[in-house]
Amino acid sequence: MSDAGVAQGAAGRPSAPTVRFGFLRAIALVGKIFAVCIPGATDSAVAVAAAANAEVLSCNDEADEADEADERSARLLLLRQLLEPTGPLDPEISISSSVITPAHLHEDTLRYRVGDGAMARALLLRPTTPGPHPAVLLIHGHDGRAEELTRVRDTYHRALGVHLAAAGFVVLAPDVRSFGAFKIEGQGHNQYARNVRAAGDVYARLAINDARVAFHVLQGVEGVDPDRIGIAGLSLGGFVALVAAAAEPEIRAVVVSGLFLDWNTYFSPQHHFCQHFVALLALGSSVALAADILPRPLQIHWGERDSFAGPGGGLRNTEALVELARERGLPGLEVFVSKRSGHAFDPLAQLDFFQRHLERSSTCP
Numbered sequence: 369m370s371d372a373g374v375a376q377g378a379a380g381r382p383s384a385p386t387v388r389f390g391f392l393r394a395i396a397l398v399g400k401i402f403a404v405c406i407p408g409a410t411d412s413a414v415a416v417a418a419a420a421n422a423e424v425l426s427c428n429d430e431a432d433e434a435d436e437a438d439e440r441s442a443r444l445l446l447l448r449q450l451l452e453p454t455g456p457l458d459p460e461i462s463i464s465s466s467v468i469t470p471a472h473l474h475e476d477t478l479r480y481r482v483g484d485g486a487m488a489r490a491l492l493l494r495p496t497t498p499g500p501h502p503a504v505l506l507i508h509g510h511d512g513r514a515e516e517l518t519r520v521r522d523t524y525h526r527a528l529g530v531h532l533a534a535a536g537f538v539v540l541a542p543d544v545r546s547f548g549a550f551k552i553e554g555q556g557h558n559q560y561a562r563n564v565r566a567a568g569d570v571y572a573r574l575a576i577n578d579a580r581v582a583f584h585v586l587q588g589v590e591g592v593d594p595d596r597i598g599i600a601g602l603s604l605g606g607f608v609a610l611v612a613a614a615a616e617p618e619i620r621a622v623v624v625s626g627l628f629l630d631w632n633t634y635f636s637p638q639h640h641f642c643q644h645f646v647a648l649l650a651l652g653s654s655v656a657l658a659a660d661i662l663p664r665p666l667q668i669h670w671g672e673r674d675s676f677a678g679p680g681g682g683l684r685n686t687e688a689l690v691e692l693a694r695e696r697g698l699p700g701l702e703v704f705v706s707k708r709s710g711h712a713f714d715p716l717a718q719l720d721f722f723q724r725h726l727e728r729s730s731t732c733p
């Protein structure tokens with residue numbers, strides 16, 4: 369990590385200070401927000417940056433920019449074309465079971481049909497406090513399942529959904545297709561991904577559209593404020609979250625964890641072919657696509673011990689995004705490198721992010 373400019377920029381500063389989290393008080397983050405881009409530098413925004421010992425990037429509210437706006441609009445149009453056909457994005461939902469989880473949260477199991485007619489399953493966690501609630505869509509990683517976000521404290525997803533729901537967020541955690549309980553005709557992931565490829569499609573495209581459907585499902589959940597919905601994804605789920613958030617401008621805050629890479633690395637043998645959605649090359653770089661998410665709050669999250677982050681990898685791509693945001697004066701970007709994580713969510717860091725950006729409806733931008 370020492371080769372990465374993003375990390376070097378904060379080297380030598382004192383470790384992150386105490387940060388307050390709703391129901392958890394005075395927990396010190398063992399990690400840092402390295403850069404916060406702030407338009408107009410409001411007092412509260414500067415205070416957040418200062419509390420995190422973050423570098424405050426200078427952001428230009430007047431950034432030019434009819435050309436950039438045209439470019440963004442064209443990229444969104446092209447992205448949506450690449451994701452076609454999607455099928456209906458607003459399916460009918462049935463609740464197949466309701467339980468109280470070991471963490472004393474209400475958990476419903478939802479089933480609904482996604483665009484290609486497959487029957488998806490998602491777990492919906494509800495907080496015990498009265499609504500309307502902000503909400504977060506959580507996309508698990510390769511070989512994961514929804515329960516790892518809502519119940520099981522594994523070392524990968526680390527029950528992020530439990531942390532969020534306990535703090536007042538509605539959480540929707542779908543199984544990513546072919547994992548968990550979202551099996552297609554009983555096929556395992558590898559067999560299914562091979563069959564999709566043989567049919568001339570790509571698994572990742574379908575998974576991204578599934579996430580878009582899940583977002584619209586979450587918008588319709590009773591007690592959810594449809595204007596305060598975020599998304600967080602880890603690894604494969606991070607890739608899915610990145611592209612889904614670019615395609616769905618109503619998603620208000622975004623965490624891409626453990627897999628923000630240049631396209632050629634995403635589509636290399638380093639990653640399972642299920643992620644080789646090479647048509648995305650037509651959009652330009654992954655950095656340009658991520659910049660289109662801004663000025664919505666976007667956290668690029670890395671674990672310091674994540675092998676995908678290292679020299680020549682994700683942190684270099686992340687540094688390019690920081691540079692582009694700086695050049696264009698785009699606010700909203702945070703880069704968080706967690707000292708206590710490898711290739712995994714850092715639940716307290718992600719909880720802090722969504723609390724800052726979704727808890728109040730007036731939160732800008």
Ligand SMILES: [Zn+2]
Pocket residue numbers: 510557561640641642643
């Ligand atoms: Zn795969």
